[in-house]
Amino acid sequence: VKTQLLIPAAGLGVRLGAEGPKALVPLAGKPMLAHTLERFRPLGLIPAAIVLIAPEHRALFETALDAAFPGMALRLVPGGAERQESVANGLAALDADTEIVVIHDAARPFVATASIQASIEAAAEFGAATVAIPSVDTILEGDADAFLTATPDRTRLWACQTPQTFRTEVIREAHRRARADGFLGTDDASLVRRIGGPVKLVHGTRLNMKLTTPDDRRLAELIAGGQFV
Ligand code: CTP
Ligand code: MG
Numbered sequence: 001v002k003t004q005l006l007i008p009a010a011g012l013g014v015r016l017g018a019e020g021p022k023a024l025v026p027l028a029g030k031p032m033l034a035h036t037l038e039r040f041r042p043l044g045l046i047p048a049a050i051v052l053i054a055p056e057h058r059a060l061f062e063t064a065l066d067a068a069f070p071g072m073a074l075r076l077v078p079g080g081a082e083r084q085e086s087v088a089n090g091l092a093a094l095d096a097d098t099e100i101v102v103i104h105d106a107a108r109p110f111v112a113t114a115s116i117q118a119s120i121e122a123a124a125e126f127g128a129a130t131v132a133i134p135s136v137d138t139i140l141e142g143d144a145d146a147f148l149t150a151t152p153d154r155t156r157l158w159a160c161q162t163p164q165t166f167r168t169e170v171i172r173e174a175h176r177r178a179r180a181d182g183f184l185g186t187d188d189a190s191l192v193r194r195i196g197g198p199v200k201l202v203h204g205t206r207l208n209m210k211l212t213t214p215d216d217r218r219l220a221e222l223i224a225g226g227q228f229v
Contacts (some may be wrong), residue, residue, distance in 0.1 A: 003120060004098040005049040006090040007042055008060075009033055009106035010079025012054065015212050018073045021057045023106035024064050025217065028224035030196035032211065033061075034068035035109035035224060042113050043120075045074045045102065049094055051078035052086040082126045083183055084191075088175050094168065100124060102169060103188055104163040110207040110223060116163055122200040128193040130165075130189040173182060174198040 015023025023033040028120060037046050048071060053061050055078040065074050077093045079086030087103060100123055104111065115131045120131035135157040141150040164187060166174075174191035178184070185191050189199045211220050224227040 001101050001124060002095070002097050003043075003045065003100040003102060004094055005045040006087065006094075006101055006103045007033070007036065007049060007051045008079065008083055008086045008090070008103070009105050010052045010054045010086045011083065011107070016217060017214060018217075021052075021054065022056075022062060022211070024060060025211075027109065027217075027220050028226075029067065030224070031064045032109050032220075032226070033064065033106045035073075036104070036106050036111070038071070039109070039113055040102075040116065042102075043116060046074070046178075047094065049073045050077050050085065050090050051106070052077055052090050054079060062192075083186065084175070084178065084188075087188055088179070091172055091175060094182065098168055100165065101168050102163045102165045103171075105109050105210060107210045108162055108208050109220065110205075110209070110210065111163065112205050115161075115202065115204045115208065116165075118202045119163050119165040122202050123167060126198050127170045127196055128164075128189060128192040129165045129186070129200040129202050131161045131163055131208065132201050133161065133204050133206065133208075135159050136206075146176060158201055159212070160187055160189070161208050162187075202217045 009023035016022050018025045040046055053076050059169050061076055077089055119129045119131050135154055139157050140148055140155050141193045177195050178191045193199050
């Protein structure tokens, strides 16, 4: 089954507050994006990968990827203003014979290769899958004035991660319908669910966190450098 990797990396990293693009922030001397892609090497998914980028950063990404993966012609495709648009551009750029698409944020460099593999198997069986972890925190719903409105039963709550993995026709249809309805989501599995498709939840790991803030960056530096076990 032909499987292709899409990496949304077109965000600006406002909350991280780095100098350049967040995906190229160095961790242990190597760009975050290179760490992320390495997790897909055992599955053979690096060479045909498509990376969504902000067009103004093309030269920076080309230089970084040439250094990290010499001779592998990864494709850089312009993303959009919102993550959903970036993914849509990636879906439009897939090879014609791609049957399974793995969508994984550049901002999660510590994903376990076993989670990726499990998401691919679940997508092949059910059409759509997302990696997620049962919430360890009690999640509070609050109102605009920061008063508690509800405390949903934690035993049913999962924290969403990536990869989110799909049969190609499933995620294309979900994006088509979201666009037609003017619906903007923060992930792709939700677009499948909102049109009634099944989405399998695949257990991830706590280390597969999304690097968002300066604190996350400092922690990631320790993990990437092997000073954290
Ligand atoms: N992303 C993208 N296109 C966008 C926005 C986000 O491809 N228009 C990607 C980011 O590059 C990242 C992932 O989606 O890999 C998750 O987004 P997030 O963690 O929010 O990263 P940023 O949007 O870059 O950060 P911030 O929201 O702090 O600006
Ligand atoms: Mg963002």
